[in-house]
Amino acid sequence: MGEVVAALDAGTNTLRLLVVEQDADGRLVELDRQLRFVGLGQGVDATRRFSDEAVQRAWAAVDEYVPVLRRLGARRARFVATSASRDASNRDEFFDGVARRLGVVPELISGDEEAALSFTGALAGARIDGEPVLVMDSGGGSTELVRGSASGVIDGAESLDVGSRRIRERYLLSDPPEPGQIAEARAEVGRLLDGLGVDLGGITTFVGVAGTVTTMAALNLGLTSYDRSLVHGSSMSVDEVVALAERLLAMSVDEVIALGPVQPERAKVLCAGALVVAEVVERVGVELQASESDILDGIALSMLRDGKGQVLPG
Incomplete structure (x- = not known):
């Protein structure tokens, strides 16, 4: 087996870890995959700052991950920060704390690089039914x-400033959301999709990654507990996605939690994420495949194939 590497993704809702090595055929062998709901992006859309509480939660997650890296013998790591960090004016404070704990300096990546890593990661584990392929990372x-x-060649990519926490905090303020709030949220998502520079027509394989899509898939399967x-x-x-989004938008957070496979922190923003997903799916017009291979797998592959990442302290 090959070198052990660690991919870390600091998103708006979660801070996740993937530790892998490559087998003789170049395939990723997963050694550990973990997730913590830290809510790093809570309030960032309004304040343009990380709250002290969110930063502390994220640092605590890193503290929990460090022993895992040591136990599994990871030699290199790449800590990637995405949308919430792009928006937060005090991200350097967060990054400095991560570097002290992990020994690796976080990378603030662009929306374009985030899209490319998600595409690569999704292709690593998705079922390809034909071309062209469209990957949606709903964060x-x-x-x-x-x-x-x-084969991984990208024809077009775009990162839209719309996601589950951003839509929830900006528009869907009631629990459950009121019809007028839902209409405003849909109008905003529609406006952004109207200006999209990526062609959504003629898609043969449509893959969705990240927590909103995978949680919706679990609910669509009727699972009472999450089974990856x-x-x-x-x-x-398409009809199943739209119907599920409507159902979630009509439910309170407590009712969503009671469904079973939805973690409490995810339940707070799931209706907003489902709204975004449904708006995209209706425009694409083909079934959506859920993939557990995502940006984390893309980050890991960038280290093993392209030499990215930093050496962990001994």
């Missing part, structure tokens, strides 16, 4: 849409 602060070939092996590769029709 807390942004949504990446990437069109390309099964069942979610990965499952598909939802």
Whole structure:
């Protein structure tokens, strides 16, 4: 087996870890994959700053991950920060704390690079039914849409400043959301999609990654507890996605939690993420495949294939 590397993704809602090595055929072998809901982007859309509480939660997650890296023998790591960090004026304070704990300096990546990493990661584990391929990464602060070939060549990519936490905090303020709030949120998502520079027509393989899509897939399967092996590769029709989004928008957070497979922190923003996903799916017009392979896998591959990342302290 090859070198052990660690990919870390600081998103708007979660801070996640993937530790992998490559086998003799170049495939990723997963050694550990973990997730913490830290809510790093909570309030950032309004204040343009990380709250002290959110930073402390994120640092605590890093503290929990460091022993995992040591136990598994990771030699290099890449800590990637995305939408919330792009918006936060005090991100350097957060980054400095991560560097002290992890021994690796976080990277603030652009929306374009986020899209490319998501595309690469999705292709690593998705079922390719034909070309062109469209990958949607529906996050807390942004949504990446990437069109390309099964071989990984990207034809078009765009990162939209719309995601589950951003839409929830900006528009869907009631619990459950009121009809007028939902209409405003839909209008904003529609406006951004109207100006999209990526062609959504003629898609043959449509893959969705990240927590909103995978959680919707679990609900669509009728799961009462989350099962990653069942979610990965499952598909939802356009009608199923739209109906599920409508159902979630009519529910309170407590009612969503009671469904079973939705973690409490995810439940707070899931209706907003589902609204975004449904708006995109209606425009694409083909079934959506849920993939558990995502930006984390793309980050890991960037280290193993392209030499990215930093050496962890001994």
